[in-house]
Amino acid sequence: MPLVTLSEVADLLACPRCGCPLLLRTPGSEFCCTNDACGPAGPTAFPVLADRWPVLIDFERSIVAPEQVAPPQQTPGSARGTAAARRRLRRLVRPVNQVAARNISTLDRLLHGVAPLVLVVGGGSIGNGTDGLYDSERLRLLALDIVASEHVQLMADAHQIPLISGCVDAVVVQAVLEHVLNPWQVVEEVHRVLKPDGLVYAETPFMQQVHAGPYDFTRFTDSGHRWLFRRFAEIDRGVVAGPGTALSWSIDHAGRSMARSRAAGRLLRLALFWVRYLDRFSSASFGTDGACALFFLGRRSETTLSPRAIVAEYAGGQ
Numbered sequence: 001m002p003l004v005t006l007s008e009v010a011d012l013l014a015c016p017r018c019g020c021p022l023l024l025r026t027p028g029s030e031f032c033c034t035n036d037a038c039g040p041a042g043p044t045a046f047p048v049l050a051d052r053w054p055v056l057i058d059f060e061r062s063i064v065a066p067e068q069v070a071p072p073q074q075t076p077g078s079a080r081g082t083a084a085a086r087r088r089l090r091r092l093v094r095p096v097n098q099v100a101a102r103n104i105s106t107l108d109r110l111l112h113g114v115a116p117l118v119l120v121v122g123g124g125s126i127g128n129g130t131d132g133l134y135d136s137e138r139l140r141l142l143a144l145d146i147v148a149s150e151h152v153q154l155m156a157d158a159h160q161i162p163l164i165s166g167c168v169d170a171v172v173v174q175a176v177l178e179h180v181l182n183p184w185q186v187v188e189e190v191h192r193v194l195k196p197d198g199l200v201y202a203e204t205p206f207m208q209q210v211h212a213g214p215y216d217f218t219r220f221t222d223s224g225h226r227w228l229f230r231r232f233a234e235i236d237r238g239v240v241a242g243p244g245t246a247l248s249w250s251i252d253h254a255g256r257s258m259a260r261s262r263a264a265g266r267l268l269r270l271a272l273f274w275v276r277y278l279d280r281f282s283s284a285s286f287g288t289d290g291a292c293a294l295f296f297l298g299r300r301s302e303t304t305l306s307p308r309a310i311v312a313e314y315a316g317g318q
Contacts, residue, residue, distance in 0.1 A: 002133075004117070004140045006054070006153055012142075012167045016058045016160035017044055031056065053148045055155045056162035063181060063215075064146050064157060072148050099240045100129025100174065100203060103297055106236070107170055107201050108136055115140050116169035119193065121158050121186070122176035124149040127203075130174060142168070161189045170199040175293075177204045179215050183228060191231050194300045200232055205293045207246035209253040222288045223314055225296055230305035232298030237315075243290035244278030251275060285317035 013022040013031065020035035025045075031054050033043045048054050050071040059066050111118075116139055120127075123143030126134060133141060144156040156162050158173075158180055171190045177183040183204075190200055204225055210216045220228060226237060251272055256265030279287070288294075 002136055002139050002141050003151070003153065004142055008140075009117075009142055009153075012163050013054070013056065013154075014162050014164045015044060015046075016056050016156065016162045017061075019164075021164070022046070022056075022162070049148055049155065053152070053155050057146070057155060057157050058160055061160065062146075062157040068146075069155065070148070072150070094128065097127075097129030097240065099238075099295060100127065101132060103201055103236070103295060104130055104132040104172070106297065107172070107199055108132060108139060110199060110235070111139070111169055113169070114138075117142060117167070118170045118172060119144070119161075119163070119168045120152075121161070121171060121173040121190070122179075123152050126151060127172075127174040130172065133172065158186045158189060161193050163193045165192050166195050168193050168198060169195055170201070172201050174201075174203045175205070177202065177220075177228070178208075178218050179212055181217055183218055187228055187231075191300060196300060196302075198300045199235075199298070200229065200300070201295070201297050202229065203240050203293055203295045204228075206291050207243070208249050208292055220294065222291065222294050222316065223310055225294050226313060227305070227310050229296050229298055230310070231301060231303075232296075233301040233303075234296070234298050236295075236297045238295060239282075239284075239287050239291040239293075240295050241276070241292040242279035242282040242287040243292070244280075244282065245276040245292035246290060247278065248272070248276040249292060283317065285315065289316040289318060 014020065015022055015033040015035065015038060018033060018035050018038045020033055020038065022031040023034055025032050030048055031046045036043055038044045046054060046056050049069060055069055057064055118133060118139050118141050120141055120143040122145055124145035124147045133139060143152040144154040145152045146155060146157060148155055154162065159182060171194060177186060180186050204220050206219055206221055248269055252265040252269035255268035256262050
């Protein structure tokens with residue numbers, strides 16, 4: 001995996017509270033803000049969890065509570081075998097995301113220069129179809145999440161990305177923006193940390209039921225998703241998964257509701273796994289209006305899409 005080390009990006013780290021550079025006091029101890037006026041009692045300090053993950057979160061402004069921060073738990077061997085079986089079953093209802101795979105390949109091709117730095121927001125696990133990022137021989141990856149995992153170097157809240165401005169070549173944010181309280185602020189942060197011609201790739205749900213329980217907040221139509229990224233020039237946008245997949249989600253949640261059981265919903269969805277393949281017969285325009293999830297691939301811009309332009313760009317079938 002092309003994950004960078006913390007030492008490689010140490011000069012890019014910034015205080016999530018004030019934006020000033022950070023310094024590591026002693027290896028494995030804590031990062032300290034260089035702004036003497038940052039905290040009420042002096043410079044704000046940020047601990048390093050388990051001598052590995054800097055916790056660069058401003059807890060006063062974050063949905064994350066300090067007591068929620070913990071190192072990842074080790075999975076017993078028997079549980080790993082069960083998890084592998086579950087993944088194989090899941091592939092029936094959630095096959096490899098070929099749209100993401102294609103767009104990640106395009107992103108890689110569009111990135112120029114030597115060893116471009118790609119920020120993965122919400123990188124606690126490898127996203128479906130994003131293996132190309134991790135298999136690349138030329139990309140460098142920096143990943144953050146609010147949970148610690150082997151796939152991230154930083155624990156951070158995307159509302160305050162702890163990086164200096166204009167320091168990364170691309171940002172990938174897959175299935176994350178529905179789980180943040182203020183997706184508009186997160187996208188502004190993405191715009192801020194990107195270099196002038198930096199790229200963004202985002203996937204966000206439209207017709208999906210609640211997942212992740214209390215940490216699920218927002219959905220976007222295609223037009224709404226484009227407006228969210230209005231400060232980016234569009235390279236491509238479209239459907240990740242169409243109405244068939246949306247119907248599969250509905251079947252799952254209808255089963256849960258009637259049987260009052262999550263397991264019952266999942267079994268019903270598994271039994272009717274073929275429903276999602278109706279996406280293949282969906283038209284581009286009507287499929288956009290009923291999509292399960294959408295994507296946007298764009299380039300950082302200094303101009304903003306106008307309200308009239310977003311209406312004129314409607315790509316649905318109505």
